[in-house]
Amino acid sequence: xxxxxxxxxxxxxxxxxxxxxxxxxxxxxxxxxxxxxxxxxxxxxxxxxxxxxxxxxxxxxxxxxxxxxxxxxxxxxxxxxxxxxxxxxxxxxxxxxxxxxxxxxxxxxxxxxxxxxxxxxxxxxxxxxxxxxxxxxxxxxxxxxxxxxxxxxxxxxxxx
Numbered sequence: 001x002x003x004x005x006x007x008x009x010x011x012x013x014x015x016x017x018x019x020x021x022x023x024x025x026x027x028x029x030x031x032x033x034x035x036x037x038x039x040x041x042x043x044x045x046x047x048x049x050x051x052x053x054x055x056x057x058x059x060x061x062x063x064x065x066x067x068x069x070x071x072x073x074x075x076x077x078x079x080x081x082x083x084x085x086x087x088x089x090x091x092x093x094x095x096x097x098x099x100x101x102x103x104x105x106x107x108x109x110x111x112x113x114x115x116x117x118x119x120x121x122x123x124x125x126x127x128x129x130x131x132x133x134x135x136x137x138x139x140x141x142x143x144x145x146x147x148x149x150x151x152x153x154x155x156x157x158x159x160x
Contacts, residue, residue: 031055031139034070036082040117040125044068045082045144053139063113063134065091068141071115074129080138083125087114089134095127106131113137 031054037047045051045068053070057063065085073079087093087108096103098120108114112131117123126132 029055029059031142033145034080034082034141040119040123041068041082041084042119042122044084044118045141050145051082051141052143052145054142055139057140058137061134063088063137063140069113069115070138070141071132072136072138074132074136081115081125082141083115083117083123085113086116086126089113093126097127111135 031052034051034053036045036049036051039047051068051070057067058069063069063085065088067085068082069085070080070082073081089108089110089112091108091114092105093108093114094103095106108131111134113134114126115132116125116127
């Protein structure tokens with residue numbers, strides 16, 4: 001009786017570890033759902049929208065200008081940011097704010113990207129903290145599920 005219970009317990013622990021490893025690999029190498037908050041990406045992504053961030057593009061170095069990415073904040077490694085890629089390494093980008101009279105430019109250094117929010121007047125982005133290391137990118141947003149509880153398929157948007 002004791003052996004049977006011990007065998008079942010060890011079997012359960014073994015399956016739990018296996019499923020945990022599969023889940024970890026899926027979230028680390030395939031992607032994850034992320035709840036966005038804040039106004040910096042409005043109107044494209046509004047606060048409380050849920051997006052799917054796929055990780056394969058990052059691993060294969062396939063991030064391009066115009067992609068929306070989830071990255072670790074350069075200021076707080078416990079916080080993620082959602083921004084649009086404006087420049088890749090070697091690109092010349094405008095570093096001025098939308099209301100600046102004189103425009104300044106900068107080249108994106110090797111191994112970095114330039115990230116900006118779509119809502120330029122209400123976004124803390126590369127214009128504030130400079131180029132972001134490519135290694136801080138967690139994934140590329142490829143699907144958005146808008147707010148609301150409607151099962152209507154028009155609430156799912158592919159290829160942002």
